[in-house]
Amino acid sequence: MEPGLFFFWLFSAVVVVGAVGVVVMRQPIHSALFLLLSFLGVACLYVQARAELVAAVQVLVYAGGVMVLFLYTIMLVNVKRQRTERYLHRQAVPALGFGFLFLVVVGGVVVNEARALAGKAPAADPAALATTVLGSETVLGNTQAVGWVLYRDYLLPFEIASLFLLVAMIGAVVLGKRTMERFD
């Protein structure tokens, strides 16, 4: 087995183990730590796909920022699971059935498609993705390429996303703060 393939399977296994861990762990803090493991695995996969910037963002934003928030929340709220609480309830069986069906159908289709493409040249060369030619300029590197695309082609969605984040902030404040006394 060539090393690239070996590491791909290794990182994929890390992602899957992490994801399963999130679901089956009973303590929220353990779930959060498994989520971190899954995030890191995904970051490694990004590096393998030559998407270094996305990998760095994944580590900084998800494994860093989002995880810290999760851990803080869990510690602040101090969730204590009832030991008597049933782990599986009656919805579990149909849910597992549907999930499995979904996995087979969608996973099967994706794997099939990948098999069909296996022999052919890749649609996009990862190395070429990091090189963007804009008019006379050639920019190198992932970061610049993403920057160009984000602030040129995708400027409008980027701005709408900023409004979206503003709404998220307003929402958090509205739902989080104490209710004001009326006409006091």
Place this chain on the structure above:
Amino acid sequence: MALPFPLSDLLVILPELILSELALGILLWAAVVKRERERALAWASLASLAIAAALLPVAASFAGELPRSAFGGMIALDGFSIFFKALTLLAAAVTILFSLRFVGTSPYPGGEYYALLLLTTVGMMFMASGTHLVSIYVALELMALSQYVLAGYFKQEAKSVEAAAKYFVLGAFSSGVLLYGLSLVYGATGTLSLAGVSSALEAAPRSTLLMVGVVLVACGMLFKIASAPFHVWAPDVYEGAPTPVSAFFAVGPKLAAYAIFARVFFDGFGPRSDDWAPVLAASAALTMVVGNVGALMQTNVKRLLGYSSIGHAGYALLGLLAYRAGGAAGQPEAFGLWAILFYLTAYLLMTFGAFGLVVLLEAKGYATESVDDFNGLWKRNPLAAGAMVVFLLSLAGIPPTAGFVGKYLLFSAALKAGWPALVVLGVLMSAVSLFYYFRIVRAMYLVDGEGEVRWREEPAVAVAVGLCFAGTLAFGVLPQPLIALAKSCLLP
């Protein structure tokens, strides 16, 4: 460095730009305004909506020839999007009129409420003009996130919080399904612009990957318009959310979702309509049955209207299916689409009218607006009872109301497109719907009132309901102007 886009592209999104600025202004103003003066914020929000509406034709005339694409094909300004933008602005305005007392007498601040309402409207307007899957998706999320907050805005009401939690979890889940579908479509076609997807579909051979992607996108969209089998959240959310917000949910987001549904499936996935039409047809049939049969068992008016709106989602799906009638000629192709435009306008008027009367109904407690509360209404307020009858007739699709004309247009479009079985089912289900709509009529006219329920004298809501009433009747008796308008919006 050169600008990536011509500055005139900003004119294309002028109404959205100004409306978001005004929303932020209202948010800032809310920080300093005295609590008892908060009503001014509502009027300012109404004025903002009016300004945005006035800017629609301005943007259209400055943008040059329609359809005008902007920001590198991210959005387009055309008659279709202008029509939907006008409708969403109207929906937001009516919601503000409904909310005046609700928010004013609640212990919750008004500024954020109105700002969120305006921002969700901005999201819907961007949805209506999105021609790129990324801009459509981001706009959809902007709309949805504001709505999750609005659903739980009255956060000390257990039901409101429950509604918000359900809406949030299911909305996030459906967005995930939609996004996964979009990623598969991107994987199969290599592009995200609708025009690009369309030409890739024409060129590419049939692929199962693409089909799965399209079906997942359809599932995500069916979630958003509350179609069976993805409708379960709707009655709970409508019941739990504050009534003006429920009214808004029953109309606004659905309008925007229909706009992107039509846009994505015709402009984007159009070449593969043979693949997805059966999926939509199955969902339409199921939706009509589930919505109308489900409504039969409801005793809460908001839940009843929730189920009935599910049924209406099914009728409107018929219009989406009918879009493919005809073909290259263009003219007959648009038939289904302008039937939808007419129907959605009628739906807006009659649904807001019915919900407005529920808002006026001062029931015993929060969210207990049962059918019994309407008992003997005609003795106490014959005008309101009469208006309710008209709205219910329109919802059931009986002349001379706009609901009848809309349904007639939809059904005949579906017939032309070759879906006779669905039309028969639709007519049958309309008959079923008479049963539950007339339970309210019976309560109003034939049962003696208990006197526990008061009617609020509220001029703002009364004016809004009056407008809906006038529109429902006017477009029922004289539908031609609106039909002509819808047609002129679609044909260049």
